[in-house]
Amino acid sequence: MITVELIYEIFRRWHSGQKLSRISETEGLDRKTIRSYLQKLEDKGFTRETPFPDRSELCLVISQIIPQRQRSKPALEQFEQFAEEIKSMIHDGSEPVLPKTAYEIINTRHGLKASYATYKRFLKEKGISENPSKRMIRIELPPGLETQVDYGKVGLLFDRTVEKNRTVYAYCGILSCSRLPFIQFVFSQNQQSFVSSTIDMFEFYGGVTEIISIDNLKSGVIKPDLWDPKINRCFSEMAEHYGVFVDPCRVATPTDKGKVERLVPPARELFRKMKKLHPTADIHDLNRMAYEWCTNEYGMRVHGTTREIPWEVFVQHEKTALQALPGERFSVPFWKEVKVHPDQFFEYQGKRYSLPAKYCHKKVWVRQNGPVLQVFHTHALIREYVVKEQRMNYIPEDFPETVREMINGGYPRYLINEARKYGDIPSRLIENLLKPHAYLNARRAQGMLRVMGKYAHKSFFIDVCQRALDRRVSHPKTFTRMLDHEDGQLTIDDYIESSQEGKAMVRDISDYIN
Numbered sequence: 271m272i273t274v275e276l277i278y279e280i281f282r283r284w285h286s287g288q289k290l291s292r293i294s295e296t297e298g299l300d301r302k303t304i305r306s307y308l309q310k311l312e313d314k315g316f317t318r319e320t321p322f323p324d325r326s327e328l329c330l331v332i333s334q335i336i337p338q339r340q341r342s343k344p345a346l347e348q349f350e351q352f353a354e355e356i357k358s359m360i361h362d363g364s365e366p367v368l369p370k371t372a373y374e375i376i377n378t379r380h381g382l383k384a385s386y387a388t389y390k391r392f393l394k395e396k397g398i399s400e401n402p403s404k405r406m407i408r409i410e411l412p413p414g415l416e417t418q419v420d421y422g423k424v425g426l427l428f429d430r431t432v433e434k435n436r437t438v439y440a441y442c443g444i445l446s447c448s449r450l451p452f453i454q455f456v457f458s459q460n461q462q463s464f465v466s467s468t469i470d471m472f473e474f475y476g477g478v479t480e481i482i483s484i485d486n487l488k489s490g491v492i493k494p495d496l497w498d499p500k501i502n503r504c505f506s507e508m509a510e511h512y513g514v515f516v517d518p519c520r521v522a523t524p525t526d527k528g529k530v531e532r533l534v535p536p537a538r539e540l541f542r543k544m545k546k547l548h549p550t551a552d553i554h555d556l557n558r559m560a561y562e563w564c565t566n567e568y569g570m571r572v573h574g575t576t577r578e579i580p581w582e583v584f585v586q587h588e589k590t591a592l593q594a595l596p597g598e599r600f601s602v603p604f605w606k607e608v609k610v611h612p613d614q615f616f617e618y619q620g621k622r623y624s625l626p627a628k629y630c631h632k633k634v635w636v637r638q639n640g641p642v643l644q645v646f647h648t649h650a651l652i653r654e655y656v657v658k659e660q661r662m663n664y665i666p667e668d669f670p671e672t673v674r675e676m677i678n679g680g681y682p683r684y685l686i687n688e689a690r691k692y693g694d695i696p697s698r699l700i701e702n703l704l705k706p707h708a709y710l711n712a713r714r715a716q717g718m719l720r721v722m723g724k725y726a727h728k729s730f731f732i733d734v735c736q737r738a739l740d741r742r743v744s745h746p747k748t749f750t751r752m753l754d755h756e757d758g759q760l761t762i763d764d765y766i767e768s769s770q771e772g773k774a775m776v777r778d779i780s781d782y783i784n
Contacts, residue, residue, distance in 0.1 A: 274649065275506075277307050277332045278325070283515060284308055285322055296481075296517055310335045325510075329649035348384045349392045352376055357398050369393055410576075414591030416446040416517075417479045418527040419468065421459055422534035424541040427553060429457060438553070440537035441467040444530045445479065447591075448583035449573045453537045453560045455553050461504045465602045468505075472512060473599075474561065475584075477592025481515045483527050503605040503635065511600045513593055536568070603639040610634060614668060618643070623655055624664035685715045692726045695735045703744050717746030721753065730756045 276297065283293050284304075294301045314331050316323060349356065359372045367375070373389045376382060392398075422440045429436045436457050441464075443452040452471045456463050472478050484505075509516050519527050537560075544551065544559050551559075569581035576583070608616045610629045615622040618636050625634070625645065635646040638657065645653040655663055682704045689700035700715050725731050734752050743749050 272307075272336050274329050274332045274336065277311075277336060278329060279515070280304055280307065281311055281316065281328065281332075282322075282510070285318055286513070287318075296515070307335065326649050326651065333648065346384070346388055346392055346395075348382050349376070349389060352380065353396055353398065356393075360398060369398075411446045412591075413447045413588040414477075414479050414593070416481050416483060417443055417471070417475075418446060418483045418530035419443045419471075420485050420527060420530045420534060422537055424455065424538040425545065427455075427457075427545065427556075430552060438541065440534065440541060441471075442530050442533045442537050443468075443471045444533050445475065445580075445584065445588055446529055448580050448588040449529065449576060450475070450569055450580040450584040450588070451533050451564045453533075453540065453564055455541060455556050455560065457553065461502055462602050462604060465504055465508045465600075468508065469512075469600055469602070472595060474564075475592060476589065477594055478512050478514045479592060481517050482509070483517045483519055483530075485519060485527070503637075504603055507603065507605075508600050512596060601639055603637050606636050607633055608636055615662075615664070620661070621657075622662050622664075623653075624668045625653060626668050682712065682715075685712065685719065688719055689722065692722050693732060693735070695732055695739060696722055696726075699735055699739045699743075702739065702742065711744070714744060714746060718749055721746050721750050725753045725757075728753070728757065 276299075280293055280297055280299070283296070284290075290301045290304055293299075293304055297304070311331065314335075316328065316331070356372050356376060359367050359375065360369055369390075370386070373386055420442050422442060424438050424440045426435045427438045428434070438455050438457060439459055441452075441454045441456055444450070452474050454467050454470060456467060468482070505516065540560060540563060541556065544556055548555065548559075565581060569584070570579060572578065573580055606618065608618055610616045610625055610632050612630055614624050614627055614630055616625065616634065616636070617623075618638075623643070623645070629647060629652070632647065634652070637644045637646065641657045643655040643657050644651055645655075653665075685704065686697055686701050690697040700718060703711055703715050703718065722731075722735075725734075731753070734749075734756050738749055738752060743752070
């Protein structure tokens with residue numbers, strides 16, 4: 271599936287000078303497809319000669335040129351629900367059947383219509399086939415090309431910061447050419463620990479290789495996939511900072527990084543050996559000893575595969591081939607995807623943050639680096655916060671006035687101020703209504719205000735409000751009936767204007783008194 275992240279990574283590799291054949295092999299796309307997308311980006315002004323663009327700007331352009339919909343594969347999807355059944359028949363320990371026989375059995379049992387060619391594509395995508403005979407091929411790579419990375423569980427160690435035993439993992443890295451190892455013991459495999467250990471490894475070697483091959487651990491790969499792995503954004507950002515490209519290995523395929531796989535057992539033995547020799551050492555002491563072991567012991571032995579000394583090969587050939595480290599060490603951020611709730615807030619590490627109403631029900635990415643919290647949507651920065659102690663953080667302009675007052679805890683005051691627009695008596699009527707329990711009677715006060723807005727222009731409005739105040743009326747329906755009753759009364763004017771003829775016939779009372 272073509273994604274923004276995939277095309278961005280292709281352009282980054284191409285901009286750095288990689289050939290199309292290398293990009294095609296790494297990213298799993300046909301060279302014609304890669305060339306077509308690169309041509310579209312060149313038409314937009316993104317070339318090798320121009321400086322590398324801002325990530326948000328480039329991602330916005332990429333999102334406009336990739337197809338918005340991917341064609342579904344209904345024929346292929348017919349086999350999805352029967353994947354385990356097919357696998358169990360092919361890999362049955364006692365009576366396995368050939369893949370073609372399994373196809374015939376499934377068709378007979380469930381009456382599927384998909385062709386055998388579609389079935390073979392399904393087996394290939396899911397990796398369901400007969401186990402081939404294993405053939406180990408030794409792959410030697412040129413200096414400065416690849417570093418392989420893996421984790422291994424090594425044992426327990428007392429952590430003085432929390433006063434209890436904790437599981438220890440060995441972060442293992444190895445240069446594919448010289449075989450010089452790097453081992454660091456850690457208590458966690460989260461994204462911050464993974465990125466920090468990788469940076470420490472770069473600094474240990476004094477440079478970076480062109481690519482780094484990693485396992486499908488969540489700290490590095492969010493969604494493992496043969497053709498379209500989704501790299502963790504924290505790790506991806508670090509790789510871009512150091513100019514290294516990330517190549518995730520296939521799921522459950524340790525031979526893709528066989529060199530580092532062979533380093534995990536020695537790392538486990540090293541941990542247990544040093545723990546017994548130095549029972550009071552903490553994890554920092556063990557790491558210092560592990561770095562020395564990597565260079566002075568393992569690095570000075572003749573390697574069993576290459577028949578050369580790793581440290582000598584590193585110094586003579588590989589060190590000069592590594593890319594130089596940038597001037598500034600990467601500051602490790604924390605990335606997390608969160609959902610914006612209908613109340614316009616999202617939750618992050620026990621605190622609530624607001625966004626404009628248009629982001630309700632959508633997912634956004636939160637990036638925290640120190641006290642600065644950044645919020646991204648579709649690769650664009652939409653908001654920044656400074657992390658504070660308070661649990662609720664919001665921008666007042668995100669909400670209408672009524673909601674702002676509710677958040678501030680001043681909603682009763684807001685209702686009284688709204689009533690004051692109609693006069694002092696209506697304001698006192700709302701104030702008396704809210705006195706027993708402001709938030710309990712807030713809805714009634716809202717209803718009374720709506721009624722006031724309807725009748726405020728009537729001449730009898732203030733008089734009715736006074737009567738309602740005297741009678742302690744507290745329900746909008748009662749208030750409405752009082753106003754409706756007053757509105758229905760006919761006002762009779764007892765003064766009748768006289769005509770000119772009538773006025774001529776009128777005499778003063780003195781004319782009739784003798």
